Amino acid sequence: MPMSNIAVICRDPADSFARTLADRLVLPLLAMSDALSSGCEFFLCQREGCLKLLDRQTLKKGGLFVEVDPRPGEQASYPAPKKDLLALAVGKKSRTIVDATAGWAQDSLAMFRMGYQVTSIERSPVMAALIRDGFERLAQKDWVQRRKLEPPTLLVGNAIERLANLQEKPDCIYLDPMFPPKRKASAATRKSMAILRDILGDDLDRQVLFDAAIAATGRRVVVKSPDHAEPMGGKPSESYHGKLLRYDVYLTDT
Ligand SMILES: C[S@@+](CC[C@H](N)C(=O)[O-])C[C@H]1O[C@@H](n2cnc3c(N)ncnc32)[C@H](O)[C@@H]1O
Known part of the structure; x- marks a missing residue:
């Protein structure tokens, strides 16, 4: 940045x-x-x-922050049902997940709400400060305190190095790097992701990150990518297709 x-x-x-x-x-x-x-x-x-x-437009009013409440349409119970494409991709039986590209932490938080034990890695110190603030607000939520839940663990730094130094291999490593855009993002994601792209640019080292994830995972690597992007590791073991995006799953323990 x-x-x-x-x-x-x-x-x-x-x-x-x-x-x-x-x-x-x-x-x-x-x-x-x-x-x-x-x-x-x-x-x-x-x-x-x-x-x-x-x-400069939102200076007087508004602004973007890490939203810690459930996304629109998501069930607000804990643990939320593991029924969407994200849950199918990371695996219903997975327990530990490292989200190596945390960004606005929306995927980390969705996985946390589904009951996974999540570690989030972010290399931008500015994004990490926004995430830390979000996780602190999450820790204050009534439903989190009542269940004595710990928010995801945040690691600040380059995931290519952090993954090589994990104490234990997680069941799943989740990657959502920035790809060059082909078409306009949906209205819901346009603003926050466009700003992320403006300040951070594309993640040009995403292939190195993918290789580091394959080496560091216990069972699977999941890559979220736009539907037009080539799979990062050749033919995936499984793929889950959404409207404009795809989750490619690489199983490593077969
Ligand atoms: C597209 S955003 C992720 C959005 C995220 N999935 C969400 O739900 O908000 C990509 C993020 O990954 C981070 N990132 C990319 N490569 C990274 C790396 N090697 N190490 C740590 N963070 C990385 C970028 O700084 C950026 O914040």
Whole structure:
């Protein structure tokens, strides 16, 4: 991520949260009134109880954050039923899953809500700060506390290295790297994924990541990809097709 393009905004000069965040991420700290003239394109700001990523249009209102509540249409019970394509791809019998490309953590969180034990890896320090904030909010949710659940574990760094150093092989390693776009994303994902692409670019080392995942998994690697993309590891053992995307499953314990 070109870190010159992003700043932390503080609403009040005594805001120690913003100062600590800016120091930790080595980003400039700006007053809200200086944000537009700063030339920065993106901003991190604590707003309405969560850490938000803003662009120049959403500076005054709105912003993107890690949504920890169930997605529209998803059953709000715990564990949520393992009935969608994601559950079929990661395997109903899997227990431990490493999501090596966490991003907005929506897949990590969907898997967590289905009862899987999830570890999420993210290499962008800015995205990792947004995820950490989301997982902290998740830990405060009533349904999480009542069941004494631990939110997913977050590892910050390049998954190519982190996967090689896992203590135990997980049942499944899940990959959703950024592919070059072919067509417009759906309205629901356009904004958050477009912003991710703007600040991070495509994941050009995704083939190396795939090879690292195959070497590090106990049983299976799942790759989520747009339907137009070539399978990353040749013919997959199984494939699950959605409207515009595909989950390719590579079984390694056969
Ligand atoms: C398309 S997004 C993932 C979206 C995610 N599945 C979700 O539900 O929000 C890809 C993310 O993977 C991260 N990523 C890609 N390659 C990585 C690697 N080698 N190590 C760690 N993170 C990586 C990128 O920084 C980006 O945030």
